[in-house]
Each structure stands twice: as C-alpha cells, then as structure tokens.
Amino acid sequence: MRLEKIVVVGVGLIGGSFALALKKAGLVGEVAGIGRSRATLDEAMRLGIIDRIGAFDAATLGGADLVLLATPVGQMPLLMQTMAPHLGPQTTITDGGSTKGDVEAAVRQFLPAHLSRFVPAHPIAGAENSGAGAAKADLYVDRKVVLTPLPECDADAIERVRTAWSACGATVHEMTPSRHDQVFAAVSHLPHLLSFALVHDLAQRENREEFFRFAASGFRDFTRIAASHPEMWRDICIANKSALLSELEQYQRQLEELRNALLVGDAVALEAVFAEARTVRRAWAEGKLS
Amino acid sequence: MRLEKIVVVGVGLIGGSFALALKKAGLVGEVAGIGRSRATLDEAMRLGIIDRIGAFDAATLGGADLVLLATPVGQMPLLMQTMAPHLGPQTTITDGGSTKGDVEAAVRQFLPAHLSRFVPAHPIAGAENSGAGAAKADLYVDRKVVLTPLPECDADAIERVRTAWSACGATVHEMTPSRHDQVFAAVSHLPHLLSFALVHDLAQRENREEFFRFAASGFRDFTRIAASHPEMWRDICIANKSALLSELEQYQRQLEELRNALLVGDAVALEAVFAEARTVRRAWAEGKLS
Numbered sequence: 001m002r003l004e005k006i007v008v009v010g011v012g013l014i015g016g017s018f019a020l021a022l023k024k025a026g027l028v029g030e031v032a033g034i035g036r037s038r039a040t041l042d043e044a045m046r047l048g049i050i051d052r053i054g055a056f057d058a059a060t061l062g063g064a065d066l067v068l069l070a071t072p073v074g075q076m077p078l079l080m081q082t083m084a085p086h087l088g089p090q091t092t093i094t095d096g097g098s099t100k101g102d103v104e105a106a107v108r109q110f111l112p113a114h115l116s117r118f119v120p121a122h123p124i125a126g127a128e129n130s131g132a133g134a135a136k137a138d139l140y141v142d143r144k145v146v147l148t149p150l151p152e153c154d155a156d157a158i159e160r161v162r163t164a165w166s167a168c169g170a171t172v173h174e175m176t177p178s179r180h181d182q183v184f185a186a187v188s189h190l191p192h193l194l195s196f197a198l199v200h201d202l203a204q205r206e207n208r209e210e211f212f213r214f215a216a217s218g219f220r221d222f223t224r225i226a227a228s229h230p231e232m233w234r235d236i237c238i239a240n241k242s243a244l245l246s247e248l249e250q251y252q253r254q255l256e257e258l259r260n261a262l263l264v265g266d267a268v269a270l271e272a273v274f275a276e277a278r279t280v281r282r283a284w285a286e287g288k289l290s
Numbered sequence: 291m292r293l294e295k296i297v298v299v300g301v302g303l304i305g306g307s308f309a310l311a312l313k314k315a316g317l318v319g320e321v322a323g324i325g326r327s328r329a330t331l332d333e334a335m336r337l338g339i340i341d342r343i344g345a346f347d348a349a350t351l352g353g354a355d356l357v358l359l360a361t362p363v364g365q366m367p368l369l370m371q372t373m374a375p376h377l378g379p380q381t382t383i384t385d386g387g388s389t390k391g392d393v394e395a396a397v398r399q400f401l402p403a404h405l406s407r408f409v410p411a412h413p414i415a416g417a418e419n420s421g422a423g424a425a426k427a428d429l430y431v432d433r434k435v436v437l438t439p440l441p442e443c444d445a446d447a448i449e450r451v452r453t454a455w456s457a458c459g460a461t462v463h464e465m466t467p468s469r470h471d472q473v474f475a476a477v478s479h480l481p482h483l484l485s486f487a488l489v490h491d492l493a494q495r496e497n498r499e500e501f502f503r504f505a506a507s508g509f510r511d512f513t514r515i516a517a518s519h520p521e522m523w524r525d526i527c528i529a530n531k532s533a534l535l536s537e538l539e540q541y542q543r544q545l546e547e548l549r550n551a552l553l554v555g556d557a558v559a560l561e562a563v564f565a566e567a568r569t570v571r572r573a574w575a576e577g578k579l580s
Contacts, residue, residue, distance in 0.1 A: 124506045144504065173504075186492060187505040191512040193548060194484060199567035201544045202476060210469075212570075212579045214434065215477040216414045218518075221511040222481040226571045228508075230564035234557050245552055252545060254491045255538065258483060262535055267524050274520035277489035280502075281517045285510070289502045 001163045003065040004029040007054060009079060011035050011044040014096040014123060015070030016135025019049050021168035024137040032060050044132040061086040066164060069095035073102060074235035080110035087111075092157045093118045094164075098184065098232075100148040100177035102239035107150070115152040119161040122146045122180065123170065130229055141169030148177040178243075185243035190251060192233055193244070195226040291453045293355040294319040297344060299369060301325050301334040304386040304413060305360030306425025309339050311458035314427040322350050334422040351376040356454065359385035363392060364525035370400035377401075382447045383408045384454075388474065388522075390438040390467035392529035397440070405442040409451040412436045412470065413460065420519055431459035438467040468533075475533035480541060482523055483534070485516040 003022065008015040011033040022028040033050035035041050044050045054060030061067065061083060069076055076095060087093070093114060097103050103120045111118055125143045145165040149158050162172045175183070202211050237244055261269040283289045293312065298305040301323040312318040323340035325331050334340045344350030351357065351373060359366055366385060377383070383404060387393050393410045401408055414434045435455040439448050452462045465473070492501050527534055551559040573579045 124504065126506065126508055144506075146504070179500075183501055183504050186495075186501050187509050191488060191509055194488070194545075195512060196564045196567040197544045197548055198481060198484070198541065199571045200563045201541055203566055203570040205476075208570075209579055211473055211476050212574045214414065214436070214463075214473050215574065216416065216434075218416055218515045219477050219481055220575070221514045222485060223571050224511045225508045226567045227575070228564075228568065230561050230568055233564050234561040237552060237560055238555055238557050241552055241555065245549065248545065248549055248552070251488065251491055252542070252549070254487045255484075255542060255545075258487055259535065259538055259542070262527060262531055262538070265528055265531065267528050270527055271520050271524040273490045274486045274518075274523050276493055277486040277516045278518065278520055280493040280498075281489050281513055284502045284505065285517070289499055 001027065001160065002029070003027055003160075003164065005032070005064045006030075006066040006068065007032045007034060007060055007064045008050065009034045009067065009069050009083075010071035010075075011040060011050060011132050011135075012070065013130045013134045013139070014125070015068055016044060016047075016049045016132045017125070017137065017139035018068055018070065018096070018123075018164075018168060020135055020137040021140055022164060023048075025167040027164065027167045032064075034060065040132050047132060047135070049132060049135055056082045056086060058086050061091065062088055064088070064091045066160065067091055067093045069093070069097070072232045072235045073097040073099055073239045074231075076103060077106040077110055080106055084111055084113070087114055089117075091117060092160045094121045094161045096121060096123050097239075098122055098188070098236050099239040100146075100180045104148070104150060104177045115150060116154045117157045118150070119153055119157050120148045120150070120177065121161060121165065122148070122184070123165070126228070138169065140165065143170050144173055145170040146173045146175055146180055148175055148180050181240050181243045182246075185240055185247045189236055189240055189244050190247045192225050192228060193237065193248065194251070195223050196228075196233070199223050199226040291317065291450065292319070293317055293450075293454065295322070295354045296320075296356045296358065297322045297324060297350060297354045298340065299324045299357065299359045299373075300361035300365075301330060301340060301422050301425075302360065303420045303424045303429070304415070305358055306334060306337075306339045306422045307415070307427065307429035308358055308360065308386070308413075308454075308458060310425055310427040311430055312454060313338075315457040317454065317457045322354075324350065330422050337422060337425070339422060339425055346372045346376060348376050351381065352378055354378070354381045356450065357381055357383045359383070359387070362522045362525045363387040363389055363529045364521075366393060367396040367400055370396055374401055374403070377404055379407075381407060382450045384411045384451045386411060386413050387529075388412055388478070388526050389529040390436075390470045394438070394440060394467045405440060406444045407447045408440070409443055409447050410438045410440070410467065411451060411455065412438070412474070413455070416518070428459065430455070433460050434463055435460040436463045436465055436470055438465055438470050471530050471533045472536075475530055475537045479526055479530055479534050480537045482515050482518060483527065483538065484541070485513050486518075486523070489513050489516040
C-alpha cells in the first residue's frame with residue numbers, strides 16, 4: 001500500500017507523529033497540514049512533519065488517500081461539517097480521538113455520505129508534552145491503536161487505516177465504540193479526573209505550600225496526569241459523559257465502602273482491598289493479565 | 291558525634307538503609323539487628339547491614355546509644371512494651387513510622403520513663419521494593435525526614451537523632467505530630483487509598499482482562515502506589531484514621547462537585563478545575579511551590 005497524499009488536521013503530537021512515522025516507513029507521498037495556528041503549521045513545515053500547509057478546500061482534500069483528524073474531540077463536528085463538501089469518494093477518513101461514541105455520532109450527522117469511508121480510531125499514546133515540537137516518528141512503536149469501525153464501513157477503508165497504523169509500529173485492535181468508551185472511561189478517563197481532583201483539592205488549602213513541600217514520589221506519580229491538557233480532558237469528559245459518570249459513581253461507592261471500613265477501624269477489610277489491588281497491579285505490570 | 295552502638299528493630303528498607311548510611315558516614319560502631327524473621331536477619335548479616343543479631347534483652351539494648359524502630363506502625367506498641375524493661379537512661383530512641391500521633395500515644399503509654407529520650411521521626415523515602423535486600427546507603431540522600439519531638443524531649447536527644455539523619459544525607463524538618471499527620475494524610479495516605487481503590491474496583495469486573503489490556507502509561511503511574519505493602523498501609527490508615535477520614539471526606543465532596551458538573555455538562559467548570567490542577571502540579575514539579 002502507498003498513500004500518495006495524506007492530510008493531517010491538527011499537527012500536534014498525535015497527528016505530527018503519525019505523519020513522521022508514515023514518512024519513515026516510506027508509505028507516504030505528500031503530507032498536507034491543516035490547523036488553527038499558523039505558527040504551529042510553520043513549525044511543522046520546518047521540522048519536516050508536513051510538506052505543505054493546506055486548507056479546507058478542494059485543492060487540499062481532493063484526491064487525498066487519507067485524512068486524519070487529530071484535534072481535541074470537541075472540535076471534530078465542526079471540522080467534519082467544514083470538510084464535507086470537499087471530500088472525494090476515494091478518500092478514507094480517520095481520527096485520533098480518545099472517545100469514539102461521540103465521533104460516530106458526529107460522522108453520522110455531518111459526514112453521512114462518507115459513512116463507508118470513515119474509520120474511527122484511537123491511538124493509545126499520550127505524553128506529557130504536546131504540540132508539533134513533541135512529535136516523533138517512533139511514538140507509536142509497540143503502542144496499541146483501537147479501531148471502532150461502523151457497520152457501514154468498507155473493508156478496504158478499514159484495511160487502509162489498519163495498514164497505516166501498523167506501519168507506524170502499532171498493534172491494531174478492534175472494538176465497538178460503546179465498549180471502547182466504557183473501557184477507557186475506567187482505565188484512562190476516570191484516573192485523569194481523580195488525579196486532577198486531588199491536586200485541585202490541595203490547591204485550595206491555606207498553607208498549601210506546606211502540603212506540597214512534603215509531597216514525595218508517590219504523589220508525583222499519582223498526579224503526573226494532573227498536568228495533562230485541560231481543554232483536551234474537558235472535551236473527553238463531556239464526550240464520554242455517560243460512561244464516565246457510570247465509572248465515577250461506581251468508584252464513589254468503592255470509596256464509601258473504604259470510608260465505612262475506616263470509620264469502624266475494620267483493618268481486615270482494608271487489608272483485603274489493598275492486598276487484592278497489589279496482587280492484580282503486580283500481575284498487570286508483569287504482563288500476566290493482558 | 292559518634293554512636294558506638296545502635297540497634298535497628300526491623301531490618302528492612304528503612305532500617306537497613308539507615309544502618310548502611312550511618313556506616314558509610316563513619317558515624318557508627320556496632321549495629322545490632324532485631325526482627326521477626328531469622329532469614330531476614332541472616333540476609334542483613336550477609337549484606338553487612340548489621341554486625342550481629344540481637345534480641346530484646348539487656349545484652350542488646352543495654353548501653354545502646356540509639357534504637358530505631360523501623361517496623362510497620364501497628365507493631366510498635368508491643369515492641370515498646372517488650373523493650374521497656376531493658377532500656378538504659380542514656381539510650382535515645384526513635385522510629386521510622388509514617389504516622390506520628392499514634393507513635394506519640396504509644397510512647398506515652400508504654401515508654402513513660404523514656405519520654406525525654408524518644409524522638410519520633412518519619413523519613414520520607416518509600417520505594418516499590420522492601421526488605422533488607424532493597425536497603426542502600428544512599429536511600430536518604432536529598433530526602434526529607436520529619437521529626438515530631440514531644441514537649442518532654444531532651445534537646446540532646448533531638449540533636450542526636452537530627453545529626454544521625456543529617457549524616458544519612460537527609461534534610462531534617464520539625465512539625466507537631468498532628469500537623470504531620472494532617473499533611474501526610476493529604477499528600478500520601480489519601481493518594482494510596484485512592485490508587486488501591488481504583489485497582490480493586492477494576493479487579494472486580496467481569497472481563498477485567500479487557501480493561502487492563504488497554505491500560506496505558508497514565509494508569510501505570512496513577513496505580514504504581516497500589517502495589518505498595520498491604521499490611522503497612524492497613525496500619526497507616528488505622529493509625530491515622532481521623533486525619534485520613536477528614537481528607538477522604540473532603541475528596542468525596544470534590545468528586546461530588548465534579549459529578550454534578552459532568553451531569554449537567556458544565557464544560558467551563560470542568561476545565562477550570564483541570565486548568566488549576568495543571569498549573570499547580572507544574573509549579574510543584576518545577577519547585578516553585580515548596
């Protein structure tokens with residue numbers, strides 16, 4: 001497979017790394033970049049991530065083999081609407097959003113003529129840094145990418161997206177959008193919410209400096225994801241509201257159980273929870289659970 | 291200052307590293323080790339952490355310059371009771387427990403004749419690994435140690451403990467026990483509880499393998515402390531129950547606010563919480579808060 005022309009909408013960490021990886025794999029001809037910020041696009045040109053700066057017009061989108069939407073998910077409906085008139089029938093479209101039910105809904109609403117060519121995808125490759133300057137060709141090596149194809153999707157469109165991500169070094173999985181959103185609410189979205197909540201809670205204290213002065217390595221790891229991008233995570237929470245609420249409520253019940261055990265000094269119950277958590281966490285880290 | 295004879299009760303990561311660091315600093319003569327497990331004590335001998343295996347008797351404790359209790363905090367009351375008859379008046383006693391209000395209470399109950407010589411301390415140096423085999427001479431370099439001396443404490447006992455920890459490379463702070471317990475409930479004990487809770491919650495799911503299969507680097511960092519020692523953390527939670535409950539309840543209120551924001555789709559409120567958390571987390575990581 002060869003992609004003569006691809007278009008990356010949003011040339012940040014995700015989109016930029018995708019372009020660099022495909023270039024390195026020798027799979028791609030020209031890469032056009034579209035984005036909100038001219039400075040970012042200029043930087044992407046300078047870094048060799050994109051070959052030219054494009055726009056939502058026929059010149060850029062016409063004849064493209066693949067378009068990747070790599071913006072925060074909240075922007076995608078408007079972008080789909082804007083690009084719809086310029087998309088040709090041979091163009092496969094995909095995205096890099098962290099939620100998939102909302103992407104499916106937006107595709108059905110704003111790209112109804114392209115349902116068979118749109119393959120929603122989620123590359124599992126976050127990083128503390130974002131932006132074109134953080135993009136790198138090996139970001140996806142040994143990472144997972146989840147495709148959530150619609151029933152209407154053409155097999156060759158799925159194959160094109162699958163081949164592109166495999167060429168980036170990723171292993172490709174398939175799930176339904178709703179299962180995807182449930183799993184990621186639990187293992188990604190909820191932990192981010194919990195970590196943001198802890199730091200925010202401490203930030204409100206009088207003498208907060210004294211609290212933070214004694215925060216050590218456990219706190220550092222627990223709160224690393226609280227330095228994540230607020231706009232991106234706002235969009236993810238809103239987009240995956242239903243599954244995230246369900247996970248949050250289950251977690252709140254779990255905390256209430258722990259609070260009750262603490263209140264009555266039930267050391268046995270606490271140790272049982274901690275011991276099972278440790279066993280499962282260690283099995284996961286050793287690759288014995290997945 | 292020179293310590294001709296010290297006794298380490300519990301020769302694991304904390305006690306073993308203390309002994310190794312003092313030896314490296316040339317501050318100590320003989321180190322005797324006391325512990326539950328003969329195998330651990332033999333290993334500590336083999337590794338040169340201790341010079342002889344002792345017991346709760348006059349031969350071991352009599353004439354000691356310093357005794358360090360480095361066991362889980364739940365064991366300390368019984369250990370204090372057991373050692374009390376054999377402690378001489380010149381011996382300074384300290385501990386390495388993660389909670390301090392309970393240690394003070396135990397000292398008042400079980401070592402009333404030694405109030406002026408007991409200096410409670412908390413070295414802030416956790417690690418994923420535990421046991422004598424994980425001990426190392428540089429564990430405390432650039433770490434913090436918090437002393438929570440009682441009002442009855444002799445200045446020279448405090449000075450002896452302070453000098454010992456400084457010789458290990460640590461910076462020594464002083465706080466009241468109650469302030470210590472409040473601060474560490476917030477920045478250490480609560481995050482551990484939250485991390486254990488998340489992993490335990492996921493471990494109960496049907497098809498939990500599918501959840502864990504897609505857990506990535508954010509999850510890994512958030513849950514690293516869920517692999518901590520269950521018995522140790524059970525003891526810490528029980529020992530610091532009051533402050534931990536207060537922190538947990540405040541956190542539960544914070545989660546309820548986030549849940550309400552999610553329920554009504556209040557993107558502005560969510561982003562405000564996330565943005566403040568990110569700002570403060572970054573300032574902390576850059577050393578601009580502490």
